[in-house]
Amino acid sequence: xKTLLLNPGPVxxxxxxxxxxxxxxxxxxxxxxxxxxxxxRARLLNVYRLDPNEWSAVLMxxxxxxxxxxxxxxxxPQGGKLLVVQxxxxxxxxxxxxxxxxxxxESVVHEWMQAPDLARIEACLDASGPFSHxxxxxxETTTGRLNDLQALGAVxxxxxxxxxxxxxxxxxxxxxxxxxxxxAAVAATANKCLHGVPGASFVVARQHAIxxxxxxxxxxxxxxLAKLQAQRNTPFTPSVHAYYALVEALREFEEQxxxxxxxxxxxxxxxxxxxxxxxxxxxxxxxxxxxxxxLRSYALPxxxxxxxxxxxxxxxxxxxxAGQGGLSKQLxxxxxxxxxxxxxxxxxxxxxxxxxx
Numbered sequence: 001x002k003t004l005l006l007n008p009g010p011v012x013x014x015x016x017x018x019x020x021x022x023x024x025x026x027x028x029x030x031x032x033x034x035x036x037x038x039x040x041r042a043r044l045l046n047v048y049r050l051d052p053n054e055w056s057a058v059l060m061x062x063x064x065x066x067x068x069x070x071x072x073x074x075x076x077p078q079g080g081k082l083l084v085v086q087x088x089x090x091x092x093x094x095x096x097x098x099x100x101x102x103x104x105x106e107s108v109v110h111e112w113m114q115a116p117d118l119a120r121i122e123a124c125l126d127a128s129g130p131f132s133h134x135x136x137x138x139x140e141t142t143t144g145r146l147n148d149l150q151a152l153g154a155v156x157x158x159x160x161x162x163x164x165x166x167x168x169x170x171x172x173x174x175x176x177x178x179x180x181x182x183x184a185a186v187a188a189t190a191n192k193c194l195h196g197v198p199g200a201s202f203v204v205a206r207q208h209a210i211x212x213x214x215x216x217x218x219x220x221x222x223x224x225l226a227k228l229q230a231q232r233n234t235p236f237t238p239s240v241h242a243y244y245a246l247v248e249a250l251r252e253f254e255e256q257x258x259x260x261x262x263x264x265x266x267x268x269x270x271x272x273x274x275x276x277x278x279x280x281x282x283x284x285x286x287x288x289x290x291x292x293x294x295l296r297s298y299a300l301p302x303x304x305x306x307x308x309x310x311x312x313x314x315x316x317x318x319x320x321x322a323g324q325g326g327l328s329k330q331l332x333x334x335x336x337x338x339x340x341x342x343x344x345x346x347x348x349x350x351x352x353x354x355x356x357x
Contacts, residue, residue: 103216
């Protein structure tokens with residue numbers, strides 16, 4: 001029985017992407033590798049139809065957190081100051097990255113169930129500035145909340161502050177208005193909404209932001225990576241087969257209709273799960289209009305601990321995800337990324353019926 005991954009990455013692969021891993025071994029100093037790297041970078045910009053004269057996609061071998069670390073460590077300039085919007089685990093991670101590198105920062109901290117409070121953010125920007133950048137997680141997978149980039153971007157634009165976006169769990173499935181939200185860069189990964197494999201991640205950044213980048217880190221130095229990749233080069237040995245898979249996943253993504261089609265597909269699956277679980281007494285933690293289409297959180301069924309729920313569903317061929325921190329006893333999370341169809345979600349709901357009996 002095939003096990004379907006309903007956790008927030010890595011995802012269940014299509015056969016097409018899985019078979020791409022069987023391509024020939026390839027030296028990363030050969031022209032064929034640079035062709036592969038060039039195609040990946042061009043296709044990543046094309047996901048949101050970004051102008052390659054203004055934007056650059058910079059690849060690296062790392063998890064999504066590596067891309068976020070590279071973005072924060074490189075793009076907040078020496079002497080710059082960062083405001084971190086926190087309403088979950090991954091916002092806290094950004095603050096920890098800034099602290100690790102000695103970057104001047106302040107945080108506007110929210111409870112994990114809260115949406116960002118724009119009034120508090122504005123007050124902090126005005127009282128504790130000047131800030132060069134604001135950082136936020138677009139889709140905070142702690143709860144499944146989709147934070148409002150547009151509203152925050154307007155606040156940043158009015159003050160001449162650039163936005164750094166952790167889009168690890170939203171890139172390719174949720175709308176991102178790169179210009180309207182005053183975005184300087186987004187960090188993301190291959191193995192979530194793009195349906196690639198772990199090992200390849202990337203930062204999509206404005207060219208002028210890269211030109212002004214600091215060099216606080218060695219391996220994750222965004223400016224050096226960008227410069228060498230633009231010259232059909234690479235400073236280190238990348239995960240070549242992860243790049244094979246990323247390119248194949250991006251080809252498939254485009255053929256299937258791009259961001260709009262992927263968003264619609266996820267939204268239909270997420271609603272199928274939400275309505276099905278609601279009818280079985282498991283309410284979604286956040287209303288659909290505040291949630292991403294990628295992942296949603298649900299109240300644990302009465303009398304069933306998460307461990308029993310997880311193991312029972314895994315026996316039926318599904319892997320779900322626990323709540324984090326203090327939420328681990330209250331909720332579980334279901335993602336609808338990857339090679340998943342409506343019939344699979346119907347089987348998932350039937351598996352819940354078996355457990356609840």
